[in-house]
Amino acid sequence: VACCPGAGELIPGPREKAQLGDVTFDWQNVANARFELEAKESFEASVKLLRRGILGGPSSGMNYAGLLKYLETQKEAGLLSSDKEIWSVFLCCDSPLPHVDEYYDALGETFFPSIHGVDEEIL
Secondary structure, three states, X not given: OEEEEOOOOOOOOOOOHHHOOOOOOOHHHHOOXXXXXXXXXXXXXXXXXXXXXXXXXXXXXXXXXXXXXXXXXXXXXXXXXXXXXXXXXXXOOOOOXXXXXXXXXXXXXXXXXXXXXXXXXXX
């Protein structure tokens, strides 16, 4: 599955499809599917990975979101059974650490649960 940011979407690292003209590898004919993703869905998918203990940043989230979209299209086409376990692999090629501020920009503060202080009486 080949994934890239949609036009104008800010996902650190990967290039938009329009910027791939200088890539000599024939990626369009090797991939089974191609998806352009929004920054929001890429950052959301990255947070899902983080909450599962996988340290993958925004472009890793983009790859994960693209894989999930591909699997869903295969299920809808009747090519995958939803009652069987499916093993898949995707690239985790970045860390979220350099992009912490960008998560808030892409997802908004309301996406993240509030952090509550510890009651001083407990201490």
